[in-house]
Amino acid sequence: MRPQELQASLQSIDGWKRICKPFLLILGGAKKSFAKWSTGAPKGVYTNHTLAEFEHEDSKYAIYAFCNQRELNEAKLAELRSAAAGVPLGTVRYESLSYSGLEPWRGQGGSLADENGSIAALGSLEQGLFVYPVADGIPHPLVVYAFCDGAHCIFPVPAKRL
Numbered sequence: 001m002r003p004q005e006l007q008a009s010l011q012s013i014d015g016w017k018r019i020c021k022p023f024l025l026i027l028g029g030a031k032k033s034f035a036k037w038s039t040g041a042p043k044g045v046y047t048n049h050t051l052a053e054f055e056h057e058d059s060k061y062a063i064y065a066f067c068n069q070r071e072l073n074e075a076k077l078a079e080l081r082s083a084a085a086g087v088p089l090g091t092v093r094y095e096s097l098s099y100s101g102l103e104p105w106r107g108q109g110g111s112l113a114d115e116n117g118s119i120a121a122l123g124s125l126e127q128g129l130f131v132y133p134v135a136d137g138i139p140h141p142l143v144v145y146a147f148c149d150g151a152h153c154i155f156p157v158p159a160k161r162l
């Protein structure tokens with residue numbers, strides 16, 4: 001699915017129900033995400049780029065990047081991949097999340113990433129470049145972004161839900 005197709009489907013709650021599946025006992029991800037999306041601005045669906053992958057025992061992690069202002073070129077992606085490869089596994093594990101819907105990105109004021117100046121610091125808010133880790137070992141080719149309630153919110157969409 002292309003970003004434009006997914007974005008068009010998110011104009012209704014049914015589009016969110018298709019991509020937001022409950023994680024453990026967390027329910028209402030689709031409803032909450034649709035509400036945030038509906039009021040968010042700016043918002044969009046973007047290509048998610050895998051920067052680095054990590055494994056620890058039976059758990060898999062990845063660092064992703066997307067830009068909400070333009071496409072990332074190969075030179076920038078190579079630079080980001082090099083930087084991401086140098087992130088210690090402990091940092092990746094500590095900062096990683098599993099997403100069940102549109103949730104705050106952990107790279108702004110008072111967050112764990114801000115305090116440690118780590119993975120999120122590889123990006124640049126001024127350039128619309130977001131870098132973040134995910135803890136589920138599933139490819140996430142697209143990411144939904146919305147600025148809502150004063151926060152940058154993201155939902156990396158698992159490939160199996162597209």
